[in-house]
Amino acid sequence: MEPNKEKDKQVLISVDLFSDFERMAESYGLTKKGLLEAMILYFKATKADPRNPKTDNPTDAIKALDKRLVSFIRQQENDLLRPINDDIKLLIQLVSQELPKTLRQGQIKTIGGALKPEFQTDRFRTVYEELIKKSN
Known part of the structure; x- marks a missing residue:
């Protein structure tokens, strides 16, 4: 066995989700492997819970915080x-x-x-x- 050779693993998902997964990979211009790796890195970095798809979008949360901060500054002014x-x-x-x-x-x-x-x-x-x- 070669020491630097990567081992590929398989992940089983439902047919409905797999078609969504393929469309998502295509929309981001990634391979299916690349999308899966990007998803893992995203969840690792953001610490978002993938079991709760209804969670707030981090971008929306930042925008809301920005609005609150601007409102606070204006009130202080x-x-x-x-x-x-x-x-x-x-x-x-x-x-x-x-x-x-x-x-x-x-x-x-x-x-x-x-x-x-x-x-x-x-x-x-x-x-x-x-x-x-x-x-x-």
């Missing part, structure tokens, strides 16, 4: 991100326009040092820079 964005815009407006009148010098220095220059108005930047010059 409406509930959290937009209100935070609105609050930040309001804070920037207050800091840039009205707060320099009422804040103490130390507070203006702290806020001015924390805000990026693109968020500061010219008026706020002028007040901030004058305070920095005075303290040096």
Whole structure:
């Protein structure tokens, strides 16, 4: 007996299923042996139960999960991100326009040092820079 020679085995199935099997192999462009091997690898990789043909299609399950994830993100955007964005815009407006009148010098220095220059108005930047010059 040659050590590298493969042994072929036979699998018995009903006539009705065999015709379905032949059509399936043809539709995928595989031989019957190739289709059987692909099926075994598929069930091994996906851990799907071949006894339950009514199980969800993994692609459909992924699409449903994707829809749920997108829906969750949109809800978070409406509930959290937009209100935070609105609050930040309001804070920037207050800091840039009205707060320099009422804040103490130390507070203006702290806020001015924390805000990026693109968020500061010219008026706020002028007040901030004058305070920095005075303290040096």
